[in-house]
Amino acid sequence: MPEVENTIIIGSGPAGLTAAIYTARANLRPLVFEGLQPGGQLTITTEVENYPGFVDGIQGPELMDIMRKQAERFGSRHFYEFVDKVDLSERPFKVYVGGNVHLAKTLIIATGASARYLGIEDEEKFQGRGLSACATCDGFFFRDKEIMVVGGGDSAVEEANFLTRFAKKVYVVHRRDSLRASKIMQDRLMANPKVSMLWNKTITKYLPDETGQLVGVTLQDTKTGEEADTPIEGVFMAIGHTPNTAFLEGQLSTDDSGYLLVTAHTNTNVEGVFAAGDVADTRYRQAITAAGHGCQAAIDVEKWLEANDE
Numbered sequence: 224m225p226e227v228e229n230t231i232i233i234g235s236g237p238a239g240l241t242a243a244i245y246t247a248r249a250n251l252r253p254l255v256f257e258g259l260q261p262g263g264q265l266t267i268t269t270e271v272e273n274y275p276g277f278v279d280g281i282q283g284p285e286l287m288d289i290m291r292k293q294a295e296r297f298g299s300r301h302f303y304e305f306v307d308k309v310d311l312s313e314r315p316f317k318v319y320v321g322g323n324v325h326l327a328k329t330l331i332i333a334t335g336a337s338a339r340y341l342g343i344e345d346e347e348k349f350q351g352r353g354l355s356a357c358a359t360c361d362g363f364f365f366r367d368k369e370i371m372v373v374g375g376g377d378s379a380v381e382e383a384n385f386l387t388r389f390a391k392k393v394y395v396v397h398r399r400d401s402l403r404a405s406k407i408m409q410d411r412l413m414a415n416p417k418v419s420m421l422w423n424k425t426i427t428k429y430l431p432d433e434t435g436q437l438v439g440v441t442l443q444d445t446k447t448g449e450e451a452d453t454p455i456e457g458v459f460m461a462i463g464h465t466p467n468t469a470f471l472e473g474q475l476s477t478d479d480s481g482y483l484l485v486t487a488h489t490n491t492n493v494e495g496v497f498a499a500g501d502v503a504d505t506r507y508r509q510a511i512t513a514a515g516h517g518c519q520a521a522i523d524v525e526k527w528l529e530a531n532d533e
């Protein structure tokens with residue numbers, strides 16, 4: 224039988240890696256499964272300017288590398304592997320990775336959420352080159368530019384309004400002729416002179432310049448099917464997020480969208496299983512809040528082991 228770990232951390236964004244730093248410094252020798260996108264969502268952004276401590280900003284991938292090294296310095300063990308499933312029905316918990324099973328007294332689920340994209344050709348190549356899914360992170364880079372926000376929900380409306388602080392013009396591209404967003408937010412959007420609506424439209428292609436930077440899109444009319452190219456300097460995707468909870472196969476309580484529900488502190492409904500970061504956060508979704516949440520989960524693990532570990 225494999226050794227029973229004190230804690231296994233699943234996920235390697237700011238929440239998972241901060242949990243790794245804290246549990247490692249508590250001498251718990253955490254085992255971290257980093258998943259398919261080691262470093263999480265920050266590895267697909269470029270400059271991070273709102274993470275405290277970096278006066279000139281820092282590249283997202285570099286920030287995550289630093290966090291990983293900091294955790295490893297205290298004995299955290301990292302594997303670039305994907306957790307297929309877990310079994311929380313008995314203790315120790317079982318974590319299935321490839322053909323192996325790992326055992327743990329506690330788990331920290333920090334698998335994050337993934338912004339939804341349109342799923343059109345070469346989309347990932349434009350991420351960080353004019354295409355973003357985080358207005359708070361990247362809005363600043365679009366000062367005095369003309370940009371589009373895709374979506375018709377509260378996120379799209381909120382982000383479009385927010386982006387008018389920077390952008391010269393914000394076009395909201397929506398596939399239907401009415402918004403899903405709440406009325407009060409719609410009213411605010413419609414009153415904003417920098418915003419124009421592009422109803423019944425969807426993006427079918429991103430257009431690059433010779434360096435690969437986004438300089439335009441092909442817009443399709445969802446009613447007539449007609450297509451036209453239009454220049455644009457940035458596109459923000461706001462068509463929702465998907466929490467990465469499928470591998471849990473319903474063993475933990477979630478809200479209707481699949482986000483983990485935490486009760487007191489970072490506890491899930493299964494004792495000894497804790498959640499941190501975007502996988503349990505539909506509101507803030509920031510690197511710094513995820514890191515803080517990861518710290519809390521690590522302290523909750525420590526306290527749980529103190530109270531329950533014989």
Ligand code: NAP
Pocket residue numbers: 340341373374375376377378379381398399402403425461462463464505
């Ligand atoms: P959402 O409410 O699910 O809206 C997603 C939007 O994207 C919808 O308008 C949808 O169009 C569109 N969409 C989805 N897939 C698309 C595709 N493939 N192509 C084009 N458009 C697509 O997601 P959200 O706006 O991120 O909000 C998530 C939750 O957080 C909601 O409950 C929301 O109320 C809440 N939230 C609240 C606030 C706030 O109160 N301040 C702010 C942000 C979010 P259709 O309308 O045609 O389906």
